[in-house]
Amino acid sequence: MMRITIRPFQEVRLLARPSRILRPFSSAARTLGTAETDTSVSSSSTASSSSRIGRISESLIRPSPTPHVSATEDKTTVSWPDGRTTTFDNYFLFDHCRCPKCFHSKTKQRLKELNQIPDDIRPVAVEVDNSGVHLSWSTSEEHKSTFPFEFLRRSAYDPPLSSYRDATEGRVLWNSKIAQSPPSVVYEDIIRSDDEALKSERAILKLLNRVHDFGFCFVNNVPATPEKTQELIEKIAPIRHTHYGGFWEFTADQSHGDLAYSNEGLPCHTDTTYFTDPAGLQIFHLLSHPSPPGTGGTTLLVDGFYTASLLSTLYPTSYSLLSRLRIPAHASGTEGTMLRPPLSQPAFRHDEKGQLTQVRWNNEDRGVLGQGWSAEEVKGWYQAARRYDELNKSEDAEYWVQLGPGTMLVIDNWRVMHGRSAFTGARQMCGAYVGADDWSSRRTALTKKHEIRKKSILDDDWSVGW
Numbered sequence: 001m002m003r004i005t006i007r008p009f010q011e012v013r014l015l016a017r018p019s020r021i022l023r024p025f026s027s028a029a030r031t032l033g034t035a036e037t038d039t040s041v042s043s044s045s046t047a048s049s050s051s052r053i054g055r056i057s058e059s060l061i062r063p064s065p066t067p068h069v070s071a072t073e074d075k076t077t078v079s080w081p082d083g084r085t086t087t088f089d090n091y092f093l094f095d096h097c098r099c100p101k102c103f104h105s106k107t108k109q110r111l112k113e114l115n116q117i118p119d120d121i122r123p124v125a126v127e128v129d130n131s132g133v134h135l136s137w138s139t140s141e142e143h144k145s146t147f148p149f150e151f152l153r154r155s156a157y158d159p160p161l162s163s164y165r166d167a168t169e170g171r172v173l174w175n176s177k178i179a180q181s182p183p184s185v186v187y188e189d190i191i192r193s194d195d196e197a198l199k200s201e202r203a204i205l206k207l208l209n210r211v212h213d214f215g216f217c218f219v220n221n222v223p224a225t226p227e228k229t230q231e232l233i234e235k236i237a238p239i240r241h242t243h244y245g246g247f248w249e250f251t252a253d254q255s256h257g258d259l260a261y262s263n264e265g266l267p268c269h270t271d272t273t274y275f276t277d278p279a280g281l282q283i284f285h286l287l288s289h290p291s292p293p294g295t296g297g298t299t300l301l302v303d304g305f306y307t308a309s310l311l312s313t314l315y316p317t318s319y320s321l322l323s324r325l326r327i328p329a330h331a332s333g334t335e336g337t338m339l340r341p342p343l344s345q346p347a348f349r350h351d352e353k354g355q356l357t358q359v360r361w362n363n364e365d366r367g368v369l370g371q372g373w374s375a376e377e378v379k380g381w382y383q384a385a386r387r388y389d390e391l392n393k394s395e396d397a398e399y400w401v402q403l404g405p406g407t408m409l410v411i412d413n414w415r416v417m418h419g420r421s422a423f424t425g426a427r428q429m430c431g432a433y434v435g436a437d438d439w440s441s442r443r444t445a446l447t448k449k450h451e452i453r454k455k456s457i458l459d460d461d462w463s464v465g466w
């Protein structure tokens, strides 16, 4: 392990290749001293606090894939073997230390407060080996952090290393042709005997991965009863309770002041746009709709990410307006329920990397537009909305499927829109919502437990909090 002791204000470059010998220095704090050349690795060289004279001892080191690491008063720079360089604020690195003083390894919580980080925190020693970068800090008490290369690659922000896997990994955008081979799993893989709990979990993970990748997935061979449907849903993830209840059964009985409780057709939409946090999963199981004599009641699915990508390509200005202008939504049709989130949101929301993460699209529940908008924005929004609507209603985008007893449909309500054709006759539907964070947590936890983890994946303490 190569150990370099550095002094404040001293740029240090740790060489991954024996091409140069570091210019060692010995100096009092705060100034650069005259250099002494020392080509032997001084095993005795130890991290020095800022009060002691430090020495750089460096020698030719074997070529290795480890990066160069250099630290100055406020930044630590990592020069990767592929030639890319990323820089970290020393405050950021110290804040992300995972040593026992800074991070509770069981609760995965940060222990160090911001006011416990000295404003001028900086490394006083840098070591690099195959396990990562080891920084000794300028704190009064000895404090050392070890950063896996994987953490530094993934957390890089100056600049970001976009090669890192992100939330869109595995995502498949689809159009009406998905009808040829829609994603599905079978009930028996999930509901198993108690001694097959691990197989059941792997089947649930397969379902949730398909929901992540396609935005929906069928579960076939489900017993057509509310009880078995509820049991299955609760096995997958916790049910989210709303003003409609937890597990719900509904029919055209106007029991709620909402068109879903009628026999009207419903254009493609996402649900609960009137919640600050719209439902993550929308799950349906059509228990009964004798047809004949009943008619209609066919389910519509549209990949809102697919049509958003078309809009972005065809009408980038419209995409931008739907990504920026906030739309109030409300649910006001049921006695005692007047839902209207305090913070309206735009139709398209993106994550920190600019990836489309949520589509909120519901014409029926849309409120009064234009508050705080300009006249041009009002006009522009309607043009953009009509363009998006046209794409959603196109033959290319619409996937019509007739549900029936035995087939449960799990929808990512942040991405895939659903609707139905008008119907006649007695139609019994049941299902539930699951919170967005809840199904994401379930999928991540099952992935961690069941997927063979490539050694480059971050270990426990570093894999959380992204």
Ligand SMILES: C[N+](C)(C)CCCC[C@H](N)C(=O)O
Binding pocket: 244, 248, 250, 258, 259, 260, 269, 270, 271, 272, 273, 362, 364, 365
């Ligand atoms: C699913 N369930 C029938 C219980 C409620 C349906 C709510 C429909 C509402 N317009 C919305 O889009 O959220």
Ligand SMILES: O=C(O)CCC(=O)C(=O)O
Binding pocket: 260, 266, 271, 297, 299, 418, 419, 420, 429
């Ligand atoms: O009845 C259906 O098939 C769907 C109803 C619906 O769109 C909803 O509950 O949001």
